[in-house]
């Protein structure tokens with residue numbers, strides 16, 4: 032499932048093809064995604080100029096001249112790619128094409144159809160029902176240990192579980208939560224509310240470092256997630272604990288402490304019980 036760094040990578044990959052471009056046509060093919068497309072989705076976007084692409088958590092926003100905003104979510108298996116020149120005939124899972132006047136096609140493919148696309152306006156974006164309850168953006172300039180500490184206050188559940196809740200911090204999924212907790216030396220089983228002060232500081236730094244490194248590496252490639260140019264990302268090679276069950280801990284480095292895998296709220300967690308407390 033694409034996480035925040037993958038979505039940011041997709042945004043960056045789409046920018047050259049879409050920003051400043053006029054959409055010549057928008058083709059929507061049935062069946063619907065997780066939510067039905069708005070009836071006027073293609074009509075409202077056709078002929079409009081894409082001013083810029085932005086991101087909030089795992090949502091991509093396509094800001095149109097005139098004030099409309101297309102909201103795009105990749106779901107579990109959605110990906111976008113840029114095709115220059117003539118696009119090949121669409122496959123079974125190619126649900127949407129955005130064709131620009133300059134001749135590029137941005138094609139959305141989503142075999143499991145958990146993704147979604149909808150429309151809103153600049154004025155209504157912040158209060159849109161999909162967006163309004165999302166927690167603080169971890170890569171925003173105003174995200175810090177105080178913001179994180181406040182979000183964790185009073186939460187008795189394990190920190191791992193609380194961090195997966197999109198209302199705590201936006202856009203964190205299973206991979207980057209495991210990696211951030213490892214890097215900050217915090218046990219995934221620790222009660223969230225006890226992560227305050229110095230611990231909150233360490234965790235904040237770890238979350239930001241892990242996300243920026245992933246963005247720089249071009250997004251990871253669990254499942255069949257593709258970057259817009261069709262190239263697979265490679266951040267997965269840099270995971271320290273995720274998927275490393277039974278391997279010796281790269282931090283303890285003694286050979287006697289191995290990465291453990293446990294289940295928390297139905298999701299796998301990878302950690303070292305020696306150096307994460």
Ligand SMILES: [Zn+2]
Nearest residue numbers: 280283303306
């Ligand atoms: Zn360790």
